Amino acid sequence: xxxxLQRLIDRYAPLLAAAALLLGLFQFLxxxxxxxxxxxxxxxxxxxxxxxxxxxxxxxxxxGGLTASGLIAFGWSHPIAQALGIAVAVxxxxxxxxxxxxxxxxxxVLSQPLSRLHYFGTHVLFAGAALAVLSAAGVAGTVVGxxxxxxxxxxxxxxxxxxxxxxxxxxxxxxxxxxxxxxxxERGRAATFGFLVAxxxxxxxxxxxxxxxxxxxxxxxxxxxxxxxxxxxGYANLARPMAVLxxxxxxxxxxxxxxxxxxxxx
Amino acid sequence: xxxxxxxxxxxxxGRVQALRNVSFSVAAGEVFGYLGPNGAGKTxxxxxxxxxxxxxxxxxxxxGRAVGEARARESVGYLPGDLRLYxxxxxxxxxxxxxxxxxxxxxxxxxxxxxxxxxxxxDLARRVKTLSRGTQQKLGLVLAMQxxxxxxxxxxxxxGLDPLVQHAFRGLLRELxxxxxxxxxxxxVLSEVEAVCGRVAILKAGEVLAVETIQTLRERVVRHMQVRxxxxxxxxxxxxxxxxxxxxxxxxxxxxxxxxxxxLLRELxxWPVEQLIFPEPQLEDIFLGYYGPxxxxxx
Numbered sequence: 001x002x003x004x005l006q007r008l009i010d011r012y013a014p015l016l017a018a019a020a021l022l023l024g025l026f027q028f029l030x031x032x033x034x035x036x037x038x039x040x041x042x043x044x045x046x047x048x049x050x051x052x053x054x055x056x057x058x059x060x061x062x063x064g065g066l067t068a069s070g071l072i073a074f075g076w077s078h079p080i081a082q083a084l085g086i087a088v089a090v091x092x093x094x095x096x097x098x099x100x101x102x103x104x105x106x107x108x109v110l111s112q113p114l115s116r117l118h119y120f121g122t123h124v125l126f127a128g129a130a131l132a133v134l135s136a137a138g139v140a141g142t143v144v145g146x147x148x149x150x151x152x153x154x155x156x157x158x159x160x161x162x163x164x165x166x167x168x169x170x171x172x173x174x175x176x177x178x179x180x181x182x183x184x185x186e187r188g189r190a191a192t193f194g195f196l197v198a199x200x201x202x203x204x205x206x207x208x209x210x211x212x213x214x215x216x217x218x219x220x221x222x223x224x225x226x227x228x229x230x231x232x233x234g235y236a237n238l239a240r241p242m243a244v245l246x247x248x249x250x251x252x253x254x255x256x257x258x259x260x261x262x263x264x265x266x
Numbered sequence: 267x268x269x270x271x272x273x274x275x276x277x278x279x280g281r282v283q284a285l286r287n288v289s290f291s292v293a294a295g296e297v298f299g300y301l302g303p304n305g306a307g308k309t310x311x312x313x314x315x316x317x318x319x320x321x322x323x324x325x326x327x328x329x330g331r332a333v334g335e336a337r338a339r340e341s342v343g344y345l346p347g348d349l350r351l352y353x354x355x356x357x358x359x360x361x362x363x364x365x366x367x368x369x370x371x372x373x374x375x376x377x378x379x380x381x382x383x384x385x386x387x388x389d390l391a392r393r394v395k396t397l398s399r400g401t402q403q404k405l406g407l408v409l410a411m412q413x414x415x416x417x418x419x420x421x422x423x424x425x426g427l428d429p430l431v432q433h434a435f436r437g438l439l440r441e442l443x444x445x446x447x448x449x450x451x452x453x454x455v456l457s458e459v460e461a462v463c464g465r466v467a468i469l470k471a472g473e474v475l476a477v478e479t480i481q482t483l484r485e486r487v488v489r490h491m492q493v494r495x496x497x498x499x500x501x502x503x504x505x506x507x508x509x510x511x512x513x514x515x516x517x518x519x520x521x522x523x524x525x526x527x528x529x530l531l532r533e534l535x536x537w538p539v540e541q542l543i544f545p546e547p548q549l550e551d552i553f554l555g556y557y558g559p560x561x562x563x564x565x
Contacts, residue, residue, distance in 0.1 A: 002366055003363050003364075003366035003367050006363070006366065007352070007363060010359075011354070103350060103352075104346075104348060104350030105350050105351070105352055106318075107313070107318060107346045107348075107350065108346065108349075108350065108351065108352075108409075110316070110317065110318055111316040111317075111318065111339065111342075111344040111346070112339060112364070112367040112368075113336050113337055113338075113339040113340040113342075113367055113368060114336055114339075114367060115336040118336070262320070264313075264318070264319040264320060265313075265318045265319070266318070
């Protein structure tokens with residue numbers, strides 16, 4: 001187990017470091033943008049010129065999105081932040097089984113005195129830790145950005161919840177991709193399926209929030225259960241979203257394990 | 267206790283019957299050949315033995331332990347037939363990676379193996395992807411043997427090795443067997459199995475045809491001998507000792523020979539022989555010994 005873990009650290013350290021740095025930097029730059037360009041103020045000025053009943057309607061629709069916290073939250077739903085987190089999750093999961101089968105190295109590893117449970121469990125634990133580091137880097141970028149640019153700080157609990165919710169979202173993408181990986185012999189195929197699920201989830205959530213006829217689909221997406229704006233505004237109840245995302249992780253990893261422990265290798 | 271016990275092993279992949287009721291055992295201190303053409307089921311047997319493939323029926327015991335226990339592989343060394351290493355690792359990091367799986371069995375043979383295979387520090391410092399196929403094979407052998415395993419499972423181990431290294435490797439296997447280690451040596455080359463093994467199982471289309479000593483195998487194998495005479499080939503060749511069949515064409519004759527060669531060679535010495543070609547026996551020749559010409563063609 002130690003050998004597999006060491007191998008995973010050696011292999012993925014550069015990827016993780018780069019992704020964590022980018023995500024942290026991205027969240028830092030979002031704070032810089034919020035501080036230097038008063039987008040909210042400009043739009044509020046425009047809204048103030050509207051008749052009072054229109055002002056009320058527009059403000060309720062935006063639900064605080066024009067505040068500093070709303071714009072920082074947008075940084076977490078931004079495609080770049082999403083792509084970074086999902087890419088790491090999908091790469092780790094696709095390589096865990098399908099990648100090793102495709103490379104033929106699974107035969108080398110599993111012929112050692114190592115049970116399949118230890119092998120699979122090590123990959124899951126490593127991915128959990130790696131994605132947690134990634135989430136923490138993003139949160140750190142937000143915190144540092146707020147301090148550097150003198151933005152109103154968030155409560156530590158809110159930041160913790162944000163990190164946990166992001167971790168659960170990318171963890172769900174990992175779980176689903178790991179399931180595909182456990183059935184597949186090609187890392188590319190497993191990764192493609194994983195990315196397609198994540199992309200579909202993201203797009204359906206965006207389209208559903210803009211187009212009322214598609215709104216019924218939104219609760220079936222992973223991204224519906226990721227709520228940075230509500231978390232940072234301090235009124236999110238995370239119990240249900242976290243339960244759903246954790247459920248996806250458990251089902252993905254559980255079914256993946258069920259398949260992996262039975263399949264002939266390589 | 268046997269080092270390896272294979273009992274009634276059966277495996278099917280869809281419509282393909284990979285193994286059918288395969289049984290044999292290998293004693294401690296024995297180098298055992300597992301001989302068969304490509305696709306006969308040798309690799310499937312070994313993959314079942316290390317727990318990579320699940321048998322439909324039957325069982326394998328490694329040093330008295332069931333395959334399912336990861337601890338059973340603690341004292342086992344395995345070289346896959348289709349060896350694939352982590353290409354991004356250096357040779358040294360790959361060997362350390364393998365060693366970390368067995369904290370209780372340090373790589374005591376590593377230095378000796380590196381010397382036997384002629385692997386230098388420079389080779390070990392290079393990334394695996396920059397090494398030749400032969401050097402990767404040597405690295406795979408060191409990885410399989412560095413912890414001085416009690417049971418060695420080697421699937422076509424000499425692929426890519428030059429003759430000198432093959433010779434040294436065979437010496438090493440004999441030395442291991444002399445120290446009570448169990449070795450299963452899978453190959454499709456009869457001559458290398460003959461050179462190092464005491465007994466052999468012959469596998470064909472997923473079934474064990476026979477488990478024999480090398481001596482018995484030598485006696486049963488039917489080999490081709492081509493003889494060119496200075497004058498017309500004698501008509502009585504088919505009746506010579508050990509000749510099971512003879513085909514004559516002018517001065518040239520092809521003989522199918524079984525068993526001890528010496529009586530035949532003494533007889534041939536009585537004729538003016540110009541040339542005698544006695545090629546390495548092939549697997550086909552073994553199947554000929556067990557099945558005769560018709561059946562052996564399907565091997």
